[in-house]
Amino acid sequence: MTDPVLRLNAVSKEFDLGRGRRLTAVDKVSFDMGPNEICVLLGPSGCGKSTVLRMIAGLEDPTGGQILLNGHEVHGPGQDRGMVFQAYTSFDWQTVRRNVEFGMKINGVPARERREKAEHFIRLVGLSKFIDAYPTQLSGGMRQRVAIARTLANGPELLLMDEPFGALDAETRWHMQELMIDVAEEANTGMVIVTHDIEEAIFLADRIIFLSAHPGRVKEEIVPAFKQGKRYDDKEQFVQLPGYADLERKIMRLMREEGAKE
Numbered sequence: 001m002t003d004p005v006l007r008l009n010a011v012s013k014e015f016d017l018g019r020g021r022r023l024t025a026v027d028k029v030s031f032d033m034g035p036n037e038i039c040v041l042l043g044p045s046g047c048g049k050s051t052v053l054r055m056i057a058g059l060e061d062p063t064g065g066q067i068l069l070n071g072h073e074v075h076g077p078g079q080d081r082g083m084v085f086q087a088y089t090s091f092d093w094q095t096v097r098r099n100v101e102f103g104m105k106i107n108g109v110p111a112r113e114r115r116e117k118a119e120h121f122i123r124l125v126g127l128s129k130f131i132d133a134y135p136t137q138l139s140g141g142m143r144q145r146v147a148i149a150r151t152l153a154n155g156p157e158l159l160l161m162d163e164p165f166g167a168l169d170a171e172t173r174w175h176m177q178e179l180m181i182d183v184a185e186e187a188n189t190g191m192v193i194v195t196h197d198i199e200e201a202i203f204l205a206d207r208i209i210f211l212s213a214h215p216g217r218v219k220e221e222i223v224p225a226f227k228q229g230k231r232y233d234d235k236e237q238f239v240q241l242p243g244y245a246d247l248e249r250k251i252m253r254l255m256r257e258e259g260a261k262e
Protein backbone atom coordinates (compact mmCIF):
# COMPACT_ATOMS: atom_id res chain seq x y z
CA MET A 1 0.00 0.00 0.00
CA THR A 2 1.19 3.55 -0.68
CA ASP A 3 1.07 5.82 2.37
CA PRO A 4 -2.18 5.08 4.20
CA VAL A 5 -4.77 7.85 4.31
CA LEU A 6 -6.27 6.38 7.44
CA ARG A 7 -4.43 4.42 10.11
CA LEU A 8 -6.00 2.90 13.19
CA ASN A 9 -3.33 2.01 15.65
CA ALA A 10 -4.50 -0.28 18.50
CA VAL A 11 -7.70 1.73 18.90
CA SER A 12 -9.84 0.82 21.91
CA LYS A 13 -13.05 2.16 23.37
CA GLU A 14 -14.33 1.56 26.87
CA PHE A 15 -17.69 2.94 27.88
CA ASP A 16 -18.41 3.94 31.44
CA LEU A 17 -21.71 2.33 32.38
CA GLY A 18 -21.86 3.96 35.82
CA ARG A 19 -21.49 2.45 39.30
CA GLY A 20 -17.94 1.44 38.49
CA ARG A 21 -18.97 -0.76 35.57
CA ARG A 22 -17.08 -0.43 32.32
CA LEU A 23 -17.68 -2.03 28.95
CA THR A 24 -14.94 -2.65 26.38
CA ALA A 25 -16.69 -2.17 23.04
CA VAL A 26 -13.61 -2.03 20.82
CA ASP A 27 -10.31 -3.69 21.69
CA LYS A 28 -7.02 -2.69 20.03
CA VAL A 29 -8.30 -2.42 16.47
CA SER A 30 -5.59 -1.71 13.91
CA PHE A 31 -5.81 -1.37 10.15
CA ASP A 32 -4.61 0.89 7.34
CA MET A 33 -6.60 2.22 4.44
CA GLY A 34 -5.09 3.50 1.21
CA PRO A 35 -6.17 6.53 -0.88
CA ASN A 36 -9.62 6.25 -2.47
CA GLU A 37 -10.21 2.81 -1.05
CA ILE A 38 -13.60 1.46 -0.11
CA CYS A 39 -13.16 -0.13 3.29
CA VAL A 40 -16.04 -2.07 4.83
CA LEU A 41 -16.41 -2.76 8.55
CA LEU A 42 -18.27 -6.04 8.90
CA GLY A 43 -19.15 -8.22 11.87
CA PRO A 44 -21.98 -9.50 14.06
CA SER A 45 -24.40 -7.22 15.82
CA GLY A 46 -22.89 -5.30 18.72
CA CYS A 47 -19.28 -6.00 17.73
CA GLY A 48 -18.39 -2.32 17.71
CA LYS A 49 -18.61 -1.37 14.01
CA SER A 50 -20.52 1.85 14.61
CA THR A 51 -18.27 2.75 17.51
CA VAL A 52 -15.18 2.41 15.28
CA LEU A 53 -16.84 4.55 12.61
CA ARG A 54 -17.90 7.19 15.13
CA MET A 55 -14.33 7.37 16.41
CA ILE A 56 -13.04 7.85 12.85
CA ALA A 57 -15.65 10.61 12.44
CA GLY A 58 -14.41 12.18 15.68
CA LEU A 59 -17.82 11.84 17.31
CA GLU A 60 -16.30 9.63 20.03
CA ASP A 61 -12.78 9.67 21.43
CA PRO A 62 -10.84 6.43 21.67
CA THR A 63 -9.87 5.45 25.22
CA GLY A 64 -6.73 3.78 23.84
CA GLY A 65 -4.61 3.92 20.69
CA GLN A 66 -4.66 6.47 17.92
CA ILE A 67 -6.51 7.30 14.73
CA LEU A 68 -4.37 9.05 12.13
CA LEU A 69 -5.69 10.78 9.04
CA ASN A 70 -2.86 11.60 6.66
CA GLY A 71 -0.50 11.17 9.60
CA HIS A 72 -2.36 13.60 11.90
CA GLU A 73 -4.20 12.37 14.94
CA VAL A 74 -7.97 12.78 14.75
CA HIS A 75 -9.47 14.94 17.49
CA GLY A 76 -13.13 15.67 16.93
CA PRO A 77 -15.07 16.02 13.66
CA GLY A 78 -13.57 17.80 10.66
CA GLN A 79 -14.41 18.72 7.09
CA ASP A 80 -12.01 16.06 5.85
CA ARG A 81 -14.63 13.49 6.92
CA GLY A 82 -18.31 13.43 5.96
CA MET A 83 -20.81 11.13 7.62
CA VAL A 84 -23.96 9.63 6.08
CA PHE A 85 -26.36 8.00 8.53
CA GLN A 86 -29.00 5.33 7.98
CA ALA A 87 -31.88 7.68 8.67
CA TYR A 88 -32.53 10.29 6.01
CA THR A 89 -31.11 13.53 7.24
CA SER A 90 -32.15 16.02 4.58
CA PHE A 91 -33.91 19.31 5.32
CA ASP A 92 -37.46 18.70 4.17
CA TRP A 93 -38.31 22.39 3.78
CA GLN A 94 -35.53 23.00 1.25
CA THR A 95 -35.16 21.77 -2.31
CA VAL A 96 -32.64 19.13 -3.30
CA ARG A 97 -30.41 21.86 -4.69
CA ARG A 98 -30.53 23.89 -1.47
CA ASN A 99 -29.91 20.77 0.60
CA VAL A 100 -26.76 20.01 -1.36
CA GLU A 101 -25.62 23.64 -1.25
CA PHE A 102 -26.19 23.95 2.49
CA GLY A 103 -22.76 22.93 3.81
CA MET A 104 -20.95 24.92 1.13
CA LYS A 105 -22.99 28.00 2.03
CA ILE A 106 -22.05 27.65 5.70
CA ASN A 107 -18.42 27.33 4.62
CA GLY A 108 -18.58 30.52 2.56
CA VAL A 109 -18.22 28.94 -0.88
CA PRO A 110 -19.17 31.61 -3.47
CA ALA A 111 -22.65 31.27 -4.99
CA ARG A 112 -21.54 30.31 -8.50
CA GLU A 113 -19.13 27.63 -7.35
CA ARG A 114 -21.78 26.33 -4.97
CA ARG A 115 -24.26 26.05 -7.77
CA GLU A 116 -21.87 24.25 -10.09
CA LYS A 117 -20.72 21.80 -7.44
CA ALA A 118 -24.28 21.08 -6.32
CA GLU A 119 -25.29 20.36 -9.92
CA HIS A 120 -22.26 18.11 -10.38
CA PHE A 121 -22.96 15.98 -7.31
CA ILE A 122 -26.71 15.87 -7.92
CA ARG A 123 -25.93 14.58 -11.41
CA LEU A 124 -23.49 12.06 -9.96
CA VAL A 125 -26.20 10.54 -7.76
CA GLY A 126 -28.69 10.58 -10.66
CA LEU A 127 -31.09 13.22 -9.33
CA SER A 128 -30.76 15.99 -11.92
CA LYS A 129 -34.44 15.76 -12.79
CA PHE A 130 -35.35 16.30 -9.16
CA ILE A 131 -33.05 19.20 -8.43
CA ASP A 132 -35.96 21.51 -7.57
CA ALA A 133 -38.04 18.89 -5.76
CA TYR A 134 -38.41 18.71 -1.99
CA PRO A 135 -37.15 15.64 -0.12
CA THR A 136 -40.70 14.72 0.96
CA GLN A 137 -41.54 14.26 -2.74
CA LEU A 138 -38.78 11.64 -3.11
CA SER A 139 -38.49 7.94 -2.32
CA GLY A 140 -36.27 6.63 0.48
CA GLY A 141 -33.43 5.72 -1.88
CA MET A 142 -33.59 9.12 -3.55
CA ARG A 143 -33.48 10.88 -0.20
CA GLN A 144 -30.44 8.88 0.76
CA ARG A 145 -28.86 9.98 -2.53
CA VAL A 146 -29.51 13.60 -1.54
CA ALA A 147 -27.69 12.97 1.74
CA ILE A 148 -24.76 11.43 -0.14
CA ALA A 149 -24.57 14.32 -2.64
CA ARG A 150 -24.77 16.85 0.19
CA THR A 151 -21.95 15.16 2.08
CA LEU A 152 -19.76 14.80 -1.04
CA ALA A 153 -20.28 18.45 -1.97
CA ASN A 154 -18.32 19.43 1.15
CA GLY A 155 -15.29 17.74 -0.42
CA PRO A 156 -14.45 15.21 2.30
CA GLU A 157 -11.43 13.00 1.86
CA LEU A 158 -13.35 10.20 3.54
CA LEU A 159 -17.03 9.43 3.27
CA LEU A 160 -18.20 7.57 6.37
CA MET A 161 -21.42 5.60 6.12
CA ASP A 162 -23.21 3.72 8.89
CA GLU A 163 -25.60 1.14 7.43
CA PRO A 164 -26.47 3.68 4.73
CA PHE A 165 -28.92 1.40 2.91
CA GLY A 166 -30.34 -0.40 5.92
CA ALA A 167 -33.72 1.29 5.64
CA LEU A 168 -34.16 0.59 1.92
CA ASP A 169 -35.96 -2.26 0.17
CA ALA A 170 -33.80 -4.90 -1.53
CA GLU A 171 -34.02 -3.61 -5.09
CA THR A 172 -33.31 0.02 -4.15
CA ARG A 173 -30.44 -1.25 -2.05
CA TRP A 174 -28.82 -2.96 -5.08
CA HIS A 175 -29.15 0.23 -7.10
CA MET A 176 -27.57 2.23 -4.31
CA GLN A 177 -24.69 -0.23 -4.01
CA GLU A 178 -24.03 0.01 -7.75
CA LEU A 179 -24.27 3.78 -7.54
CA MET A 180 -21.69 3.88 -4.74
CA ILE A 181 -19.16 2.12 -6.97
CA ASP A 182 -19.67 4.81 -9.64
CA VAL A 183 -19.47 7.54 -6.99
CA ALA A 184 -16.23 6.10 -5.60
CA GLU A 185 -14.73 6.09 -9.09
CA GLU A 186 -15.83 9.62 -9.96
CA ALA A 187 -15.65 11.50 -6.68
CA ASN A 188 -12.13 10.36 -5.77
CA THR A 189 -13.20 9.87 -2.20
CA GLY A 190 -12.27 7.07 0.16
CA MET A 191 -15.16 5.39 1.93
CA VAL A 192 -15.56 3.57 5.21
CA ILE A 193 -18.86 1.72 5.26
CA VAL A 194 -20.45 -0.15 8.17
CA THR A 195 -22.72 -3.04 7.27
CA HIS A 196 -23.72 -6.46 8.53
CA ASP A 197 -24.78 -7.51 5.03
CA ILE A 198 -22.19 -9.95 3.68
CA GLU A 199 -23.16 -9.58 0.01
CA GLU A 200 -23.05 -5.80 0.27
CA ALA A 201 -19.64 -5.96 1.94
CA ILE A 202 -18.11 -8.16 -0.76
CA PHE A 203 -19.65 -6.13 -3.56
CA LEU A 204 -18.47 -2.75 -2.28
CA ALA A 205 -15.20 -3.48 -0.52
CA ASP A 206 -11.65 -3.11 -1.69
CA ARG A 207 -10.85 -4.14 1.90
CA ILE A 208 -13.04 -5.83 4.51
CA ILE A 209 -12.25 -5.46 8.19
CA PHE A 210 -14.09 -8.29 9.92
CA LEU A 211 -14.59 -7.62 13.63
CA SER A 212 -15.08 -10.38 16.16
CA ALA A 213 -18.07 -10.50 18.48
CA HIS A 214 -18.02 -8.24 21.47
CA PRO A 215 -15.51 -6.80 22.23
CA GLY A 216 -14.63 -5.86 18.66
CA ARG A 217 -11.20 -7.00 17.58
CA VAL A 218 -9.95 -7.44 14.03
CA LYS A 219 -10.64 -11.10 13.38
CA GLU A 220 -9.66 -10.96 9.73
CA GLU A 221 -8.67 -8.39 7.16
CA ILE A 222 -9.80 -9.52 3.73
CA VAL A 223 -8.84 -8.07 0.35
CA PRO A 224 -11.17 -9.88 -2.07
CA ALA A 225 -8.53 -11.41 -4.35
CA PHE A 226 -11.06 -12.59 -6.95
CA LYS A 227 -11.80 -8.98 -7.90
CA GLN A 228 -8.19 -8.65 -9.07
CA GLY A 229 -8.12 -5.02 -8.02
CA LYS A 230 -11.17 -4.12 -10.14
CA ARG A 231 -14.53 -2.72 -9.18
CA TYR A 232 -17.78 -3.88 -10.75
CA ASP A 233 -20.98 -1.87 -10.92
CA ASP A 234 -23.29 -4.68 -12.04
CA LYS A 235 -24.45 -6.95 -9.25
CA GLU A 236 -25.81 -9.82 -11.37
CA GLN A 237 -22.51 -10.06 -13.19
CA PHE A 238 -20.58 -9.67 -9.96
CA VAL A 239 -22.17 -12.50 -7.99
CA GLN A 240 -21.30 -14.91 -10.81
CA LEU A 241 -17.59 -14.15 -10.77
CA PRO A 242 -15.41 -17.13 -9.87
CA GLY A 243 -14.35 -16.68 -6.27
CA TYR A 244 -17.40 -14.74 -5.15
CA ALA A 245 -19.26 -17.73 -3.68
CA ASP A 246 -16.15 -19.00 -1.87
CA LEU A 247 -15.60 -15.67 -0.17
CA GLU A 248 -19.28 -15.42 0.74
CA ARG A 249 -19.12 -18.90 2.33
CA LYS A 250 -15.95 -18.02 4.20
CA ILE A 251 -17.48 -14.86 5.65
CA MET A 252 -20.71 -16.69 6.52
CA ARG A 253 -18.61 -19.12 8.52
CA LEU A 254 -16.84 -16.28 10.31
CA MET A 255 -20.18 -14.66 11.06
CA ARG A 256 -21.60 -17.91 12.47
CA GLU A 257 -18.52 -18.55 14.62
CA GLU A 258 -18.67 -15.06 16.04
CA GLY A 259 -22.46 -14.94 16.32
CA ALA A 260 -22.37 -18.15 18.37
CA LYS A 261 -20.15 -16.44 20.95
CA GLU A 262 -22.70 -13.75 21.79
Ligand SMILES: Nc1ncnc2c1ncn2[C@@H]1O[C@H](COP(=O)(O)OP(=O)(O)OP(=O)(O)O)[C@@H](O)[C@H]1O
Residues within 6 Å of the ligand: 015, 016, 017, 023, 025, 043, 044, 045, 046, 047, 048, 049, 050, 051, 052, 196, 214
Ligand atom coordinates in the same frame (compact mmCIF):
# COMPACT_ATOMS: atom_id res chain seq x y z
N1 LIG B 1 -22.71 5.35 24.26
C1 LIG B 1 -22.60 4.08 24.67
N2 LIG B 1 -22.60 3.79 26.00
C2 LIG B 1 -22.45 2.52 26.44
N3 LIG B 1 -22.28 1.45 25.61
C3 LIG B 1 -22.29 1.69 24.29
C4 LIG B 1 -22.44 3.00 23.75
N4 LIG B 1 -22.39 2.92 22.38
C5 LIG B 1 -22.22 1.61 22.10
N5 LIG B 1 -22.16 0.88 23.23
C6 LIG B 1 -21.96 -0.58 23.31
O1 LIG B 1 -20.80 -0.90 22.57
C7 LIG B 1 -20.98 -2.14 21.90
C8 LIG B 1 -20.75 -1.93 20.40
O2 LIG B 1 -21.83 -1.16 19.87
P1 LIG B 1 -21.87 -0.71 18.33
O3 LIG B 1 -23.13 0.05 18.14
O4 LIG B 1 -20.61 -0.05 17.98
O5 LIG B 1 -21.95 -2.12 17.59
P2 LIG B 1 -22.32 -2.47 16.08
O6 LIG B 1 -21.39 -3.54 15.66
O7 LIG B 1 -22.36 -1.24 15.27
O8 LIG B 1 -23.78 -3.08 16.27
P3 LIG B 1 -25.04 -3.21 15.23
O9 LIG B 1 -24.56 -3.99 14.04
O10 LIG B 1 -26.03 -3.98 16.04
O11 LIG B 1 -25.47 -1.82 14.91
C9 LIG B 1 -22.38 -2.64 22.24
O12 LIG B 1 -22.27 -3.54 23.31
C10 LIG B 1 -23.09 -1.37 22.69
O13 LIG B 1 -24.06 -1.68 23.65
